[in-house]
Amino acid sequence: DIQMTQSPSFLSASVGDRVTINCKASQNINKYLDWYQQKLGEAPKLLIYNTNSLHTGIPSRFSGSGSGTDFTLTISSLQPEDVATYFCLQHNSGSTFGSGTKLEIK
Amino acid sequence: EVQLVESGGGLVQPGRSLKLSCLASGFTFSNYGMNWIRQAPGKGLEWVASISSSSSYIYYADTVKGRFTISRDNAKNTLYLQMTSLRSEDTALYYCARRLPGAFAYWGQGTLVTVSS
Numbered sequence: 001d002i003q004m005t006q007s008p009s010f011l012s013a014s015v016g017d018r019v020t021i022n023c024k025a026s027q028n029i030n031k032y033l034d035w036y037q038q039k040l041g042e043a044p045k046l047l048i049y050n051t052n053s054l055h056t057g058i059p060s061r062f063s064g065s066g067s068g069t070d071f072t073l074t075i076s077s078l079q080p081e082d083v084a085t086y087f088c089l090q091h092n093s094g095s096t097f098g099s100g101t102k103l104e105i106k
Numbered sequence: 107e108v109q110l111v112e113s114g115g116g117l118v119q120p121g122r123s124l125k126l127s128c129l130a131s132g133f134t135f136s137n138y139g140m141n142w143i144r145q146a147p148g149k150g151l152e153w154v155a156s157i158s159s160s161s162s163y164i165y166y167a168d169t170v171k172g173r174f175t176i177s178r179d180n181a182k183n184t185l186y187l188q189m190t191s192l193r194s195e196d197t198a199l200y201y202c203a204r205r206l207p208g209a210f211a212y213w214g215q216g217t218l219v220t221v222s223s
Contacts, residue, residue: 034209036151043201043216044151049209087151091208094165095141095153 002026006088006098012106019075021101023088028068032092035064035073038100039084047086048073080105108132108212110202115217118192126217128185128202136180139163139205142187144198145216154200155187170196192221 003026013019023033031051036044046055048064051071061076075082083105088098114126128140142154155166155176164176175188185202199216 032208036210043213044210045213046206046209046211049206049211055209055211089151089210095156095210097151097153100150 002029002090002093002096004088004090004096004098006101008101009099011101011103013078013103014106015078015080017078019078019082019103021073021086021088021103023066023071023073023090023098025069025071025090025092029090029092031067032090033064033066033071034089034091035062036087036089037082037084038087044087078103078105108204110204110212110214112200112202112214112217115200115219117220117222119223120193120221122192123188123190124192124219126187126189126200126202126219128187128214130183130185130202130204133204135178135183136160139207140176140178140185141203141205141210142176142185143201143203143210143213144196144219145201146195146198149198152198157185189219192219194221197221 005024007022035048038044047058047062052064063074065072086101090096109131111129118124139158141156157164157176173191177186197220201216202214203210204212
C-alpha cells in the first residue's frame with residue numbers, strides 16, 4: 001500500500017504570506033495527487049487535482065506542483081478565509097490521504 | 107448542481123449492523139463510480155469503499171473488508187453502505203463522494219455513525 005507523509009502538521013502564517021504544504025509518497029504516484037481543503041464543520045473541498053489542475057471555482061492563489069513522490073500545495077498570498085485543514089490524496093494505486101495540515105492565521 | 111445527501115447514521119452497539127444511504131442528484135448517477143470515505147472525530151480521512159457505475163467493480167479498505175458491503179440502485183439514484191460487526195473504531199462521519207474521475211470532486215455533508223455500548 002502507498003503511504004502519504006504530509007508536512008507540516010500545523011502551520012501559522014500571516015495574511016499575505018506565501019504558504020507551502022508538502023506531501024511525500026512512499027512510491028511513485030505519477031501525477032495522481034490531489035489537494036483538499038476542509039473548513040471546520042464542513043465536508044472536504046477539492047482544490048487541485050492531478051498535481052497542478054485547479055478545480056472549478058478555486059481561486060488562482062492556490063497552485064500545485066511536483067511529480068513522482070514529492071508534491072507541494074502553494075497558497076501565493078494567504079487570506080483569512082484560507083484557515084482550514086488541508087489534505088493530500090494519492091489515487092495512483094487505491095486511494096490514500098495524507099494526515100493533514102492545520103493552517104491558522106498568525 | 108451535484109448534490110449528495112447521506113442518511114442512516116446513528117448510535118449503534120458494538121457488533122450490530124447499520125445501513126447508510128446516499129441520495130444523488132444533479133448528474134446522471136448511473137454513469138459514475140461512487141465512494142464512501144470516513145473521518146473519525148478530530149482525525150483524518152480514510153477511503154472506505156468504491157463501486158463502479160454498473161457495480162461490476164467493487165473495492166474495500168482492508169479495515170472494513172468482510173464486514174462492509176457497498177452497493178447501489180441506479181434506478182433510485184442511491185448508494186448504500188451496509189455495515190456489520192461494527193466496532194468502536196468504525197465511529198466516524200461517513201461521506202459519500204463522486205470522482206471527477208480521479209479526484210473526489212463532490213462530497214455529501216456526511217452522516218455520523220457512533221459505535222458504543
